[in-house]
Amino acid sequence: MAQAEIGLIGLGVMGANLALNIAEKGNKIAVFNRTVERTREFVQEAGALSDQVIGCETIEEFVAAIRPPRPIIIMIKAGDPVDQQMALLKPYLSAGDIMIDAGNANFRDTMRRFDALKDSGLTFIGMGVSGGEEGARHGPSIMVGGTEESWKRVEKVLTSIAAKYNDEPCVAWLGENGAGHFVKTIHNGIEYADMQMIAEIYGILRDGLKMSADEIGQVFGTWNKGRLESYLIEITEKVLHVADPITGKPIVDMILDKAGQKGTGKWSAIEAQTMGIPATGIEAAVAARSISSMKEEREAAEKVLGLPAVAPLAVTDKAAFLKDLEDALLAGKIGAYAQGFAVMAGASKEFGWNLPMPTIARIWRAGCIIRSQFLDEITSAFTKAPDAANLIVTPAFAGLVKETDGALRRVVSAAALGGLPVPALASALGYFDSYRRGRGTANIIQAQRDFFGAHGFDRVDGADSHHGPWGSGLGG
Ligand code: 6PG
Numbered sequence: 112m113a114q115a116e117i118g119l120i121g122l123g124v125m126g127a128n129l130a131l132n133i134a135e136k137g138n139k140i141a142v143f144n145r146t147v148e149r150t151r152e153f154v155q156e157a158g159a160l161s162d163q164v165i166g167c168e169t170i171e172e173f174v175a176a177i178r179p180p181r182p183i184i185i186m187i188k189a190g191d192p193v194d195q196q197m198a199l200l201k202p203y204l205s206a207g208d209i210m211i212d213a214g215n216a217n218f219r220d221t222m223r224r225f226d227a228l229k230d231s232g233l234t235f236i237g238m239g240v241s242g243g244e245e246g247a248r249h250g251p252s253i254m255v256g257g258t259e260e261s262w263k264r265v266e267k268v269l270t271s272i273a274a275k276y277n278d279e280p281c282v283a284w285l286g287e288n289g290a291g292h293f294v295k296t297i298h299n300g301i302e303y304a305d306m307q308m309i310a311e312i313y314g315i316l317r318d319g320l321k322m323s324a325d326e327i328g329q330v331f332g333t334w335n336k337g338r339l340e341s342y343l344i345e346i347t348e349k350v351l352h353v354a355d356p357i358t359g360k361p362i363v364d365m366i367l368d369k370a371g372q373k374g375t376g377k378w379s380a381i382e383a384q385t386m387g388i389p390a391t392g393i394e395a396a397v398a399a400r401s402i403s404s405m406k407e408e409r410e411a412a413e414k415v416l417g418l419p420a421v422a423p424l425a426v427t428d429k430a431a432f433l434k435d436l437e438d439a440l441l442a443g444k445i446g447a448y449a450q451g452f453a454v455m456a457g458a459s460k461e462f463g464w465n466l467p468m469p470t471i472a473r474i475w476r477a478g479c480i481i482r483s484q485f486l487d488e489i490t491s492a493f494t495k496a497p498d499a500a501n502l503i504v505t506p507a508f509a510g511l512v513k514e515t516d517g518a519l520r521r522v523v524s525a526a527a528l529g530g531l532p533v534p535a536l537a538s539a540l541g542y543f544d545s546y547r548r549g550r551g552t553a554n555i556i557q558a559q560r561d562f563f564g565a566h567g568f569d570r571v572d573g574a575d576s577h578h579g580p581w582g583s584g585l586g587g
Contacts, residue, residue, distance in 0.1 A: 114178040115141035115165050117268050119186060120196060122153045126186035128247035129213065129240070129272070134163035136271035141165040141176035170203055180207030182265045184238075189214040189374075197224065206232030209261045213238045215375055218289035218296060221256065222462075225288040234261045237288070239295020241479035242274065250274030252479035253282035254298070254471075256291030256464075274478025276487075281474040286464030293382075293458055294471055297451045300379025300393040302480050303372075304447035304535055305343050307396035311533040312440050313347070315522070319424035319529050320432075324361030328352040334437050339444075341483030370400040379454065386457040391538035392447035399534055419530030426525075438518035439536060441485075445511060446539030448489060449502035469493040503546070516543055 115138075119130045122144040130153070133140045140163060144150045147168045154166035167173035174181065181204065185196055193212055200210065210233065212221065221237030228235045236257035240247065253273050255262055262284035273282035285291050309331075316327045328351030335344045355362040376397045383390035402409070426432045452468060459466035472490040475481060492505040499505045503512050523540050526533040545551060557568035558579060567577040 112165065112176075113139060115139040115176050116178060116182075117141075117265070118143070118173060118177045118181060118183040120144070120173075120183060120200070121185060121187035122149050123186065124244050125213075125240070125247050126184075127153055128244050129184065129186060129251075130164070131157060131160055132248050132250070132272045133268060134160040136268075137163070138268050138271060139163050139165065141167055141173055143167045143170065143173040170200060174200075174203040179205060180209065180264060182209045182211055182236075182261075182268070184211045184213050186213045189216045190220075193220070194224070201231070201233065204233055207234075209234050209236055209257070209264060211236040211238050211257075211265070212292075213240050215239070215295065215299070215373065216292050217374070217378055218256075218292035221292045222289040225257070234258055235288075236261055236265070237290075237292040239291050239298065241295065241298055241475075241481075243480065246274065246478050246480075250281070250478050252298075252474050252477065252482070254291040254294045254474065255282065255284045256286055256289055256293070257284075258287065259284060273474075274482075276473075276477035279473065281476065281478040283467070283470045283474050285471065286459070286462075286466055289462065290464040290466060293462070293464075294455060294466065296375050296378050296382070297455050298475065298479060298481060299375035300383075300390065300396075300454075301447055301451040302343075303376035303379075303396035303400070304392035304451075305341075305444060305481055307399050307535040308392075308440055308443045308447070308539075309343060309347050310399075311526075311531075311536050312436050314531055315424070315436060315526055315529075315533070319526070319531055320426065320429070324351045324363050330433060330436075334440075337437065338441055338484070339437060341485060342480060343483075367406070368403055369406050370403045372397070372400045376400070379451075382458065383450070383454045386454065386461060388450075388454050388457045389542060390450045390454050391542050392443070392450055392535050395535040395538040399532075421528060421530040424525060424529040424531070432525075435518040435521050438515040439522035442512065442515035442519035442543075443536045443539040444485065445503060445508060445515070446542050447535070448485075449508070450542065452489075452493075452502050467497075469497060501546070503543070512543060516540070519543075 117133060117138060118141040119126055120143045122142060130140055130142050142150060142153060142164060150166045150168060154161050154164055157164050165176045167176055185193060187193060187196060197210055216237060225235045236255060239254035240251045242251035250273060253269055269282045270280045273280040285294050313327060316322045316330060328348050331344055331348040335348055351363055353362045355365045358365060376393060380390055380394045380397050455466050469490055472486050472493055476486045488507060492502060492507045496505045502508050519540050523533055523537045560566040561568050561579050562581050565578060570576055
């Protein structure tokens with residue numbers, strides 16, 4: 112039997128779908144799973160594609176089935192299991208072979224793994240794969256980090272399986288070592304912010320306007336035909352129209368309001384904070400998931416504090432208010448994406464990756480969870496101004512911010528007055544208002560710092576005075 116082009120370890124849902132996608136695109140693939148039964152079951156279920164699949168029951172057999180230099184995708188639970196799997200695999204590999212971690216790894220682990228293999232002749236790729244099960248099976252967005260040489264070895268296979276946007280494959284080599292996993296992490300951070308802002312708008316429609324799930328679904332359906340067109344808006348419409356088979360009520364009304372999180376949103380926020388780059392939309396979204404998970408505590412607090420004593424949302428012109436909500440969501444989204452791209456620009460400098468911003472936007476246009484029309488606009492904005500300090504100062508997005516920030520202001524105000532929480536939308540407004548203001552208020556913070564701690568300050572006139580004449584304070 113001819114040798115496989117590539118190998119894959121881990122036949123869970125994502126691994127199995129990715130393997131079938133690889134096989135379907137005409138690439139021979141060797142597969143291995145910790146349990147032999149799963150490998151056998153997978154080969155059987157592959158049906159017509161089983162000709163392209165070499166099911167292997169031992170690691171030796173698996174490695175021998177792949178053409179050197181061997182690219183081997185590891186698609187298992189992120190964290191220690193990846194280190195353990197790599198250690199098991201390593202003794203069977205030879206110079207030039209490439210271990211590819213396709214899970215949602217922390218990019219710092221990826222950097223460590225990459226470095227650990229440096230002198231062994233083996234190499235490592237950290238590969239972000241987005242799009243869930245469906246994407247893995249029919250076309251994910253793929254973010255690759257590793258050496259350019261190792262990318263060349265896998266480029267053909269990955270290009271064949273990636274999602275396509277107008278025939279352009281949504282896969283790219285983004286830089287050395289942790290670049291791919293870092294970009295995937297920020298993708299997920301943006302995904303968190305996107306989802307949170309959708310949830311906040313849903314809350315205004317449900318609790319402020321007292322609309323039913325079905326009615327809210329119709330609103331999202333309309334928005335999905337406009338500038339908010341995206342996968343997340345599309346699935347929001349869909350889930351709002353689904354009935355619970357047990358009670359017949361809308362399923363969303365039967366789902367507990369406690370959100371899970373596996374870590375990528377939190378990592379995005381941590382890395383942004385570490386670099387001193389604001390990512391308030393992502394932070395608000397992570398915090399909102401954390402508050403959501405305190406269900407019992409929130410219920411107890413509602414008994415003590417009650418809901419805010421406010422007048423119900425006063426909406427005289429519903430059509431105008433819905434238009435404001437649509438524009439506010441777009442404005443909030445711009446804030447979150449601008450921050451996400453700014454964090455990537457910071458990391459690019461910090462880790463020497465030279466991340467290509469237009470390419471990142473380009474490979475997010477299809478296949479991934481945040482795919483949207485909007486990303487095509489970001490692609491074009493960064494293509495025209497690749498060195499822009501921030502997405503919101505590119506001509507197209509500056510125009511969009513000016514057009515929609517009034518709606519964001521009205522929606523955030525209405526929500527605040529109506530006692531409805533909109534932390535992510537409010538964070539976008541705060542970000543715009545702070546970022547666009549040449550003279551802020553940190554002068555008072557500097558004065559305070561100097562007063563109590565003699566920390567010094569710079570002067571607006573550039574004069575060489577670094578401490579204030581505080582009298583009894585420490586300065587002067
Ligand atoms: C994707 C998703 C995927 C996964 C998230 C969910 O890009 O395909 O982001 O990676 O669904 O890890 O993350 P949480 O469980 O943290 O919401």
